[in-house]
Amino acid sequence: MSTTNTALRALIAAPHPDVAPLPPATRPAPELRLLRGVPYGEVDGGRPLELDLWLPAAGDGPAPLVLFVHGGAWRRGRRDDMGLxxxxxxxxxxxRIAAAGFAVACADYRLSGEAxxxxxxxxxxxxxxxxxxRAAELGVDTERTVVWGESAGGHLASLLALDPTVTATGAVIWYAPSDLTxxxxxxxxxxxTTPEALLLGAAPAAVPERAREASPVARVHGAAPPFLLVHGEQDTMVPGSHSExxxxxxxxxxxxxxxRTVPGADHGWYGAPDDAVKDVFARSLRFAQGCVA
Structure with missing residues (x-):
């Protein structure tokens, strides 16, 4: 395909996510709107990056935000999957988080096979x-943002919360790696050959500076927002010492x-009683609410 007619190529391209119309919303519940597959970014030579948005009914003002980050060893996973x-x-x-008054965004990110x-x-x-x-259009208050992630998504959510350039008022982190060194x-x-090495592009020991940059324990600073760390006591994939x-x-x-540690729970809360998993979720949601009150 010829690349000489740049004006025509710009004309026929899909609108940039910054200005593209929002997709039609569905209503999974009377008080909620759901927008699926909303493009939020473009990567040259890669797939469009999309997110789903759960938006509560208009209340007393813009809704606080939960940005949920999925797991999957940085290699796989679905943006709307909170785990097994x-x-x-x-x-x-x-x-359920949206029904509690949050706007909830669950975003794609490039996996380690892509970048x-x-x-x-x-x-x-x-x-x-x-x-x-797009906050005004969406009815979202990004000054009250809680990042919430599980496993590899919890690792990324930790780094996001520890980034001084990011406005986060809280972080909920489930069974996540914190040290890649x-x-x-x-x-x-x-x-x-580990998931960590595939994320970094080499064995962590061979790229120590990159491994340290990717380790939340090395990024801690005094201005970080409050954290809730929850880990299974029998986690065989990501030892609880990461959260400790x-x-x-x-x-x-x-x-x-x-x-908070969960007795009898392996990675992904495997092996924990249903009531214990529900309790973890309820405590996490209360913590998030406290961070935006």
Whole structure:
């Protein structure tokens, strides 16, 4: 295809996400609107980046925001999946958060087979930028933003909350890696085949500065927002020491942090009783509400 007629190419291209009309909303419940597949960013040579938006009915003003970040070892996953133990919930967890008065955005980000770190973090920053740009149209108050992630998504949400350029008033982090530099459980920083290595593009030990940049424990600072860290006590994939060390670093920096462990729970709350999983969700939602009150 010829690339010489740049004016025509610009004319026929889809509108840029910054100005594109919003898609029609559905109503999963009378008090909620759901916009699926909203483009928020463009990557040259890559797929459009999209997010889903759950928007509560207009109330006393713009709604606070939860940005949810999915897991999947940075390699796979779906933007609207909060993990194994919530997939059968009806209504689903994101709808429940929206019903509590939040606008909820769940965003795509580039996976490790598409681009290396910090690309996924850049994408999440871009999602927040886009929401801020369209905030008045959406009825969202981005000055009250809680990032919420599980597993690899919790790792990215931690980095996002610790980014001084990002406005976040709280972080809910479920069973997430916090240190990509030292051996923990099954993770070997000298291996080039781990999910962490695929994220970084090399064995973490071979790229120590990049691994440190990608480690939330190394990014802690005193101006970070409050954190809630929740981890299964029997996690065989991401040891609980990840959350324990991050909690200790946050406390040392003077950052409000709560650490909760779940007895009998492996990764993704596998093995925990249903009531325990519901309790984790309820406590997480109350924490998020407290961060935007």
């Amino acid at each position: 133990r919530t997939r059968h919930w009806a209504p689903g967890p994101l709808e 290396l770190f910090p690309a996924p973090l850049d994408d999440l920053r871009a999602a927040l930028r886009w929401i801020g740009l 030292v051996p923990r459980g099954p993770f070997d920083p000298h291996s080039a 060390e991050l909690a200790a670093r946050l406390r040392d920096a003077g950052v409000p942090v709560k650490l």
